[in-house]
Amino acid sequence: xxxxxxxHQLVPGGKIAGDWFAGETPRxxxxxxxxxxxxxFTFKQxxxxxxxxLRLGRDVTLWRTSxxxxxxxxxxIGDQCFLANASLVCAERISIGHRVMIAGxxxxxxxxxxxxxxxxxxxxxxxxxxxxxxxxRPPVTSRPVHIEDDVWIGWNATILKGVRVGAGSVIxxxxxxxxxxxxxxxxxxxxxxxVGAPA
Amino acid sequence: xxxxxxxxxxxxxxxTVRIGADVYLDSSYAFGGMRSTRDPSVILGNASGVYDxxxxxxxxxxxxxxxxxSIINSCTIICESSVVIGAHCLLAWGSVIADSWDGGAPLAAxxxxxxxxHGEGRWPVAVLKPRPVRIEDHSWIGFGxxxxxGVVVGRGAVVSAKSVVREDIPEYAVAVxxxxxxxxxxxxxxxxxxxxxxxxxxxxx
Numbered sequence: 001x002x003x004x005x006x007x008h009q010l011v012p013g014g015k016i017a018g019d020w021f022a023g024e025t026p027r028x029x030x031x032x033x034x035x036x037x038x039x040x041f042t043f044k045q046x047x048x049x050x051x052x053x054l055r056l057g058r059d060v061t062l063w064r065t066s067x068x069x070x071x072x073x074x075x076x077i078g079d080q081c082f083l084a085n086a087s088l089v090c091a092e093r094i095s096i097g098h099r100v101m102i103a104g105x106x107x108x109x110x111x112x113x114x115x116x117x118x119x120x121x122x123x124x125x126x127x128x129x130x131x132x133x134x135x136x137r138p139p140v141t142s143r144p145v146h147i148e149d150d151v152w153i154g155w156n157a158t159i160l161k162g163v164r165v166g167a168g169s170v171i172x173x174x175x176x177x178x179x180x181x182x183x184x185x186x187x188x189x190x191x192x193x194x195v196g197a198p199a
Numbered sequence: 200x201x202x203x204x205x206x207x208x209x210x211x212x213x214x215t216v217r218i219g220a221d222v223y224l225d226s227s228y229a230f231g232g233m234r235s236t237r238d239p240s241v242i243l244g245n246a247s248g249v250y251d252x253x254x255x256x257x258x259x260x261x262x263x264x265x266x267x268x269s270i271i272n273s274c275t276i277i278c279e280s281s282v283v284i285g286a287h288c289l290l291a292w293g294s295v296i297a298d299s300w301d302g303g304a305p306l307a308a309x310x311x312x313x314x315x316x317h318g319e320g321r322w323p324v325a326v327l328k329p330r331p332v333r334i335e336d337h338s339w340i341g342f343g344x345x346x347x348x349g350v351v352v353g354r355g356a357v358v359s360a361k362s363v364v365r366e367d368i369p370e371y372a373v374a375v376x377x378x379x380x381x382x383x384x385x386x387x388x389x390x391x392x393x394x395x396x397x398x399x400x401x402x403x404x
Contacts, residue, residue, distance in 0.1 A: 006210065006231075018209060020207065020208055020209060036321070038231070059316060059321070061316065061321055061322075063232070064231075064252075064254070080313050080314050080316055081313075082313065082316065082321070082323060084232075084256075085254060085275065099309075099310055099313035099314055100313075101301075101309070101313060101323070104254065104275040104295060105275065105293055105295060105343070150306060150309060150310050150313070152301070152302045152309060154300065154302055154345070155275065155295040155297065155345050156293065156295060156343055156345055156361075168306045170302040170303075171302075172302065172363070172377075173295070173297075173300065173302075173345040173347065173363055174343075174344075174345050174361065174362075174363035174377050175377075184306070186302065186303075188363075188377065188378075189377050190377065
């Protein structure tokens with residue numbers, strides 16, 4: 001491998017030598033053997049207070065990826081997954097199976113992060129302001145996201161709350177996935193619709 | 200490795216990157232995913248610009264060419280064989296140009312490819328044969344658009360924001376949506392552009 005690509009062993013509760021970002025990996029994570037990442041910037045928005053906020057299998061690669069969690073959020077990623085320049089934003093639970101490929105610009109969220117009600121959104125802007133209290137926000141619904149084994153997610157695709165993507169399916173680049181995707185199909189577009197089975 | 204002055208990223212620019220005259224580089228972060236063993240691996244034309252956070256992901260056998268005055272404004276370029284971007288092109292933020300995408304490969308091949316990733320050499324290895332991409336002179340790729348393998352975006356064309364380009368776009372076309380469809384054509388008023396280039400060049404003081 002070219003020396004330009006620098007990946008480091010992911011160890012809980014530590015710094016990375018030569019990291020451009022002055023951060024640390026969190027302590028409340030469980031990491032399988034031989035997981036690599038490029039920078040602790042991955043955890044800049046990681047605020048999980050769960051006993052285990054992130055669980056990684058073995059041989060997982062995180063490159064320029066953001067694992068953002070709220071206090072109750074839990075992210076699980078299986079063996080041999082590759083995440084390049086993706087954003088996972090998690091209020092409750094995002095679970096990803098084995099050998100899942102997530103390309104650049106992908107966003108996966110398990111919540112809308114604000115209420116739908118207009119009045120409650122007014123309240124949320126106040127709660128989030130310097131005049132409010134971030135710990136007393138209006139209630140927001142979240143629904144877990146499940147990505148099953150051998151799923152491939154193309155560049156700039158978006159996966160929204162409550163979605164389950166079935167094993168082996170392909171999310172075409174640019175797709176916006178709002179509903180469950182059955183196993184073994186390819187979906188495309190906004191909203192994403194099946195375009196047939198992958199080869 | 201070439202060091203840029205005051206670079207916030209410590210990776211440096213690989214010395215197989217040919218940098219033309221008056222090239223603007225925000226930092227060497229764009230080259231943090233370079234794996235090319237070719238020389239040259241990347242050619243940056245005169246007065247072109249690469250802005251953070253771009254990712255020029257040139258694979259072991261890839262060669263990426265960016266023409267004079269083209270602006271790469273936080274883009275991801277996947278180049279396993281050949282990506283050629285012409286002169287005076289605009290690539291907006293979040294756009295992706297890729298000559299390799301394995302979503303169409305058989306499940307067994309994809310599974311094998313993922314399970315072979317161990318150790319340091321675990322960067323994705325293309326399953327399907329890469330198909331070169333060409334973005335011709337004077338074209339404009341909108342923000343968040345994706346240009347897929349084998350595509351030629353013709354001279355002067357516009358690909359609108361968030362479009363997904365799956366087939367060739369003709370010269371001077373405006374293309375919209377996923378899959379990108381041509382909705383109109385622009386006036387080809389750029390055949391003699393020397394005067395315009397001179398007009399906007401900074402005068403020597």
